[in-house]
Amino acid sequence: MFKKIKNCRICKNQDLKKLFDLGNFHLSGIFPSSKNQTIEKGPLSLVICHACGLVQLGHQYDMKKLFGDNYGYRSGLNGQMISHLHGFVDEVMGLKNLESEDLIIDIGANDSTLLSRFPNNFKNLVGVDPTGNKFKDFYPNHIKLIPDFFSAQSFKEEKAKLITSFSMFYDLEDPFNFMKEVSEILHDDGIWVMEQSYLPLMIKNNAYDCICHEHQEYYCLSQIKYMAFKVGLNILDVSFNEINGGSIRVTLGKRDGEKKLLVNNILNKEKRFRNISTYNFFLNNLKNHRENLISLLKDLKEKGKKVVGYGASTKGNITLQYCGIDEDLLPEILEINDYKFNRFTPGSKIPINSEGEEKDVDYKLILPWHLKDSFLEREKEFLKKGGKLIFPLPYLEIIGH
Incomplete structure (x- = not known):
């Protein structure tokens, strides 16, 4: 079910140093129907890459088991999360000139809480999620569901004006390839907005409960910038919020306009997160x-x-x-x-x-x-x-x- 990693998940460097080990845990996203049901368990240890500084799980788990039929999280059950996701849609609708026929993709769409906030006349909305079949009844008819892991192969015909990925970029076996494929299907004038747990805020908030088998990477902005540069994306904006124990929201695109002063200030503050102490x-x-x-x-x-x-x-x-x-x-x-x-x-x-x-x-x-x-x-x-x-x-x- 799991194996020890030998290379960094984003830069492939082999110089990985162990930070700490929380212990062996049963898969935390599975809720058994009986006390005696066997739930697999595995170590939750974090390592840091000497080359790029990525903090990551020291072991690789089978994603299909983690995000199978027993996966229990649903966005639309909590008012605070609904408000957060709807607030994002309201904000992006006000800032970006989106047309009703533009392709909008939400990767990790869960029960379509985010996509459902777009106006009903937006008919080119696509949700991608490997657990999607479990939540298909929550999808309005005008939203297409792809109940699988994301692949650029699903979007050969048209470039996306907006791609979102909330609380899922840290779940990836190969985040660099994922970013490369997102770049491939992103319109030249499009934006990709990602949001996930932010390592410095996780440390500040003692949010060790963010460390689980499905969260394979624990990001600073520096690793996102490293990958974005490699695939031809610029960081257009960065913000922070307290969702999920402390998150970072990064807006990326192919056009010029990187906020270099903002980005450099954040990168300078992140330097201490390479220190073992x-x-x-x-x-x-x-x-x-x-x-x-x-x-x-x-x-x-x-x-x-x-x-x-x-x-x-x-x-x-x-x-x-x-x-x-x-x-x-x-x-x-x-x-x-x-x-x-x-x-x-x-x-x-x-x-x-x-x-x-x-x-x-x-x-x-x-x-x-x-x-x-x-x-x-x-x-x-x-x-x-x-x-x-x-x-x-x-x-x-x-x-x-």
Whole structure:
């Protein structure tokens, strides 16, 4: 199911240095239907390339297994994520002169939340996603779905005016070839907007739950610029946001107009992320966080308080496994995605139930902590009644009256 890598995923250099190893984890994106179902596991260790500085998983996993029928994430279930994706579409519609017949491609389209925001008269919208068949019922008739991994071969007839790839560029076995193929199908006047977890923000926010089997690369802007230059793309804009524990959004295109001053300022700030000491400090923070979270849950249990998890998620499964939290400390996890009802978390084997069915709960541990605003809004009544919410990251925080 996995093998140790020998070369950097983007520059193919063999000089890879191990940074740290979180341990062996069950595949975090799979939610078994029974406690006894066997879920494969493998190491989560990070290495850094001496040549280009890319931080990446030290092992290669079978993507078809990671993004198979059991893959559980769906964009359209969370108000904060819907607002984020729709906000992007509104912004790009205001900035770029897109016509209704222009080809627009969303790679990693999931349930079409992003594409569905475009006006209904836009008839040349295409979503590409290997898990697409699972979400095809959420696709309006005017949006074409390609339920497979992205390939330029699917777009020989027409160049795209807009290509988007949100939270998927770090999932690639060969990101350089992916970028090359995107460049091939991009119109000379088109733009490609990518967004994914940003290594410096992941470190700053202690967001170790971003480290999972499907996230193969952990990017700084410097590696994106390195690849973009090789395939003839320019960086037209860069911005940052707090989605998914801290993300970078990069706009690329074939035309001139690179924001050299902005890019160079960011590259200068990224230099310390080539130092091993940066990652030693990060790892020490994670160990302290684990001790504090376990101590809190044990203390609440001893006091007779009922604590449940909230949000059965890929990232949450990393937190549970890294901290060794099981049904003893967290008897159930509440969820809004009906696909996950009556299933279990991988490794920790905690039952997943529908939200609203819980009784006499004192505390809710919010596993998708990066969607904090959504949970605070959703749990207003729970908080008014004296309930408390625990956000494990970026630092341990309890919110309640």
